[in-house]
Amino acid sequence: MEPLALYGYIILFAPLVATALITCFTLKHKAVSSWIAIGGMLVAFGANVLAAMQVFGADASFEPVHEIEWLSVGHVMIPFGVQMDALSVMMSLIVTGVGLCIFVFSTGYMKGEDGWSRYFACLSLFSFSMLGIVLSTNLIQTFIFWELVGVSSYALIGYYFHKDSAVDAGKKAFLTNRIGDFGMTWGIILLFYTLVDTLGWERASFSYEKLKLLYHASDPLIVQVMADHSGTLALATLLIFTGAVAKSAQVPLHVWLPDAMEGPTPVSALMHAATMVAAGVFLVCRLFFMFAPYEIALGVVAWMGGITALLAAGVAFVQHDIKKVLAYSTLSQLGYMVLALGMGAPAAAMFHLTTHAFFKALLFLGSGSVIYGCHHEQDMRKMGGLRKTMPVTFWTFMIGTAALAGIAPFSGFWSKDAILSAASVGHVPGAPILYGMGVLVALMTAAYMGRCVILTFFGEYRGHAKPHESPVSMTGPLVVLATASVFAGVLSIPKGISEHGGWLEHALVGATTAPVWFPGMHEEVFLPSVAIVGTVAALFGLFLAYMFYAKKAWSIDSFVAAVKPLHTLLEKKYYFDEAYLWLVANVQQTIAETCGFIEVHVLRRIVDAVAGTTRWFGGQVRLLLDGHLHRYVTLALFGAVVIIAAVLVGN
């Protein structure tokens, strides 16, 4: 095995080893558990840095895929391995890097909580699952880790299992993700079936490398087949995309993410800001070559992202819980990334994913620090003026806000600009509208983040318990992440600004010859007009927040009264939860009751009849067995004679 593949396996399995060690040996020893978890993450991060140096280094001669045969059933071979190309190494660097910060932060935040060791074991298990998705070489492996992420996130969201709301949130997250996974399962099956049906067992495969070759094949036979079945393949792609929709919390499967804030704040930072929700975006990036040929697929992706970004940004205005604001902001930013994917700019999406991972983790950890400092108070109406008592948290939070709002030169500006540029020149149906929505979302983002910062850090303190600054174990990661949030933009400063720009895009496409991962990707360009529009929107958003909340020149109450129906709609989160509740209570319940009726009155009758017949025959046959050995011997002998005679006659 060459070093790169070895790094891959170390990255993947170090957190799992940590989980196993904690679960088996150190459940009783708090300090040891956290050190094992941090150690596992440190090992993974170290291996990741080494891998990155090789992958992004000058010498680009490396073998990105290492696979072993894992399951072999008939013609179908399912491999297991690690894929160490630019995309996955980039992504795993985010997971391990941000993960490491969050692990350290947790040792401060979780002080005095019950189940400390369980928390770190679950956190390590989650990291393992997430890295599994990132480094996976094929659809089946991805799907397995996809489910593992679901399970470990369930355990972490429901960490406070004595609280009903946390348990419910865990279930909601799991079930909502199951809906997406169901679509994804069918997508994988349909894709594989179509390939087998048209190209035969030999060519069909689950491996990304081999699938990529199929989509780029020059063999006229394959090209013809792929063209003939483009409808089916596009459908399969979109079905796989439903998995990404659920995991990346896109409308209409977004309902789980805000509720998932019931978990401890570092968990929210790790899973619901930096990594887990990015899995969907990552998957689409990984499979971009499957989306690219179909305009309809790209269109659906783009519109889904745009709508999510807009809807979620709206709800963020009416939230009072600081974590909920950040949760809806996450939804909105994920919508941005998906929008970029749909616009054919996966590099921009990955760029925004990277910068967002840093500044959103920073914001979540900052909110965690605020919550911790205010004695577990999450309501922004009971905060205020914290900039004096919590200076480190305040300044790092400000950096995160500036990055999220897209203020130059913070990292968020560059990535958001990349997405808006892609949207402004995109080809999907209704691209100009989507561009407009993107700009509007940029404005809204700046406004609600301004509101959040002003309510939390400025003005007079409105709470009761005396706030205090957090310990170094918490502020340290904040500073690290803040630094990253400032400078992450250099990863992909557009070519128009610097001649060394576009590094990320260049790295993702790589020096490899054709078949590429990202066919038809937009060359990233710097459009001054877009940058100006985006900046103006952001500044105007901040200005609005300032006027409404800081200077109070305009009354927020009269504004709300003026748009009462809209406000109610936002407060009710567009009635999604109510609609789903109605769906479950009426439609699903009816179906379930029908099934129950059929089972009791039809299926059970049939089963009982079979069982009764068998029992009757058994009752008759047992009369033969009267306990006399000689009769048994005779029966056995006749059986043998009959069998031998039958064989003889048969021959």
Add this chain to the structure above:
Amino acid sequence: MDPWTFWLGGSLALGGGLLTVTRKNAVASVLWLIVAFLGMSTLFLGMDAGFIGVLQILVYAGAIMILFLFVIMLLNLTPSGLLRMDRPRGTTLGLASAAAFIALIVAIVTGGQQWTGGQGGGSEAAILERTGEASMLEGSVLDIADQLFNAHLLPFEAASVLLLVAIVGAVALTKRKL
């Protein structure tokens, strides 16, 4: 394959066997069974399987049959009780079963040329021709030992464990109080 060892051994084994299963007195059955085993041993010796032949006499006729005699003695069954108990039953069924089985085997064996005389068959000359040197099986202890302790060591050891288990089991079953 000397014909006379076959006919002598065969008639001893078959006759002894028939008398074994038909005697009313169990002691008589045991004695006739010993005669049958001696006949079997003759047959084995006639087939150059000396080791098995000796084993037959030592283990079967010697050890196992003595065990049978001891048990019969232990049971202390009176001849009249035996007569009353052991009235043969289902003779026709037994005969039919045995006959069906024998007929089947005979049909298989004589149905083809494989086992009977003739080319590639079971005659002395044919066996010699087919197996060459290997047919000069002395049945020597050395060859068998080679087979047992090299190729079949594990089954051999398993058999020793089996015997141990049988000893322990027999003791456990017959002891009045453990």
Add this chain to the structure above:
Amino acid sequence: MDMLLSSPTLLASALASIGGEITTSHYIVLSALIFGVGLFGVITRKNAVVILMSLELMLNGANLAFVAFSRHHGNLQGQVFVFFIIAVAAAEAAVALAIIIAMNRVKGSVNLDDATELKG
């Protein structure tokens, strides 16, 4: 099936060759006969000890066939197999006789018709 029906004739022809050459088939037929006699004993007798003896007879029939085939094929596998059969038979006899003694103690009889607890 006609093969089965013709077996008495074939047996007669085999018997007619007394004094002639002895082939493997002779041994196999003899082993079948011994086996059949043992089988007859197992089916018709009630005394457990005698049934056990009949079983030993059946095992011996099988042994004979094994040694005959061993010779027929010119290797020692058959003899090794017989060795193991004898070992198992010894174990079986020891345990079975112990069971008979225990049965005699419990039921006061070695009549197998008295031991019919094992019924369905």
